[in-house]
Amino acid sequence: xxxxxxxxxxxxxxxxxxxxxxxxxxxxxxxxxxxxxxxxxxxxxxxxxxxxxxxxxxxxxxxxxxxxxxxxxxxxxxxxxxxxxxxxxxxxxxxxxxxxxxxxxxxxxxxxxxxxxxxxxxxxxxxxxxxxxxxxxxxxxxxxxxxxxxx
Numbered sequence: 183x184x185x186x187x188x189x190x191x192x193x194x195x196x197x198x199x200x201x202x203x204x205x206x207x208x209x210x211x212x213x214x215x216x217x218x219x220x221x222x223x224x225x226x227x228x229x230x231x232x233x234x235x236x237x238x239x240x241x242x243x244x245x246x247x248x249x250x251x252x253x254x255x256x257x258x259x260x261x262x263x264x265x266x267x268x269x270x271x272x273x274x275x276x277x278x279x280x281x282x283x284x285x286x287x288x289x290x291x292x293x294x295x296x297x298x299x300x301x302x303x304x305x306x307x308x309x310x311x312x313x314x315x316x317x318x319x320x321x322x323x324x325x326x327x328x329x330x331x332x333x
Contacts, residue, residue: 195327196228197240205245205326208252216251222265224248242327243278247271249319250285254312263289270295285314 197205203213216224217238224247226238240248247268254264267287274297275282286298288311298304304311 195242195331197242197245198237199240201330202240202245202248205323205330206249206252207326208248212252213248216248221261222251222268224251224268241278242323243280245323245327246279246316246320249323250279250314250316253314253319267295267297270297279316279320283315283317285316287312287314 199213199217200210202208203210206213216222217226224244226240227244228239228241229237231238250271251264251268254267255261259267270287271279271285279285282299284299286301286304287295288304288308289295290305296304301311301313
């Protein structure tokens with residue numbers, strides 16, 4: 183007789199700051215500054231540490247978002263612009279980036295970013311826009327998480 187046991191999915195990984203930085207390949211000092219508001223602020227979605235000795239806890243979606251920020255920074259985007267881009271992505275996709283393949287972003291007035299998942303949705307008069315291959319970024323992060331978890 184076949185087993186009717188239901189298997190549950192593996193638990194969602196939880197990251198401390200050092201783990202998140204390692205997975206992304208980001209210097210720890212930069213990751214720490216970015217979570218403290220220097221010059222941008224990327225907050226932990228699972229738990230924000232309060233007081234001495236407590237730690238921030240980050241979700242996998244937080245890691246993806248930090249990965250996007252770091253890649254944009256490495257590509258030469260100014261920190262203030264990276265912060266605005268991250269805010270726009272978080273606002274546009276509050277449930278996370280797991281189903282997103284490519285993001286297209288263009289800057290509007292007052293350094294506000296418009297984020298779309300199709301290039302055709304960008305304003306026709308947009309002279310400068312960027313494309314972010316979130317699917318490839320996510321796959322690389324997922325590989326690193328797997329390696330880290332296996333030991």
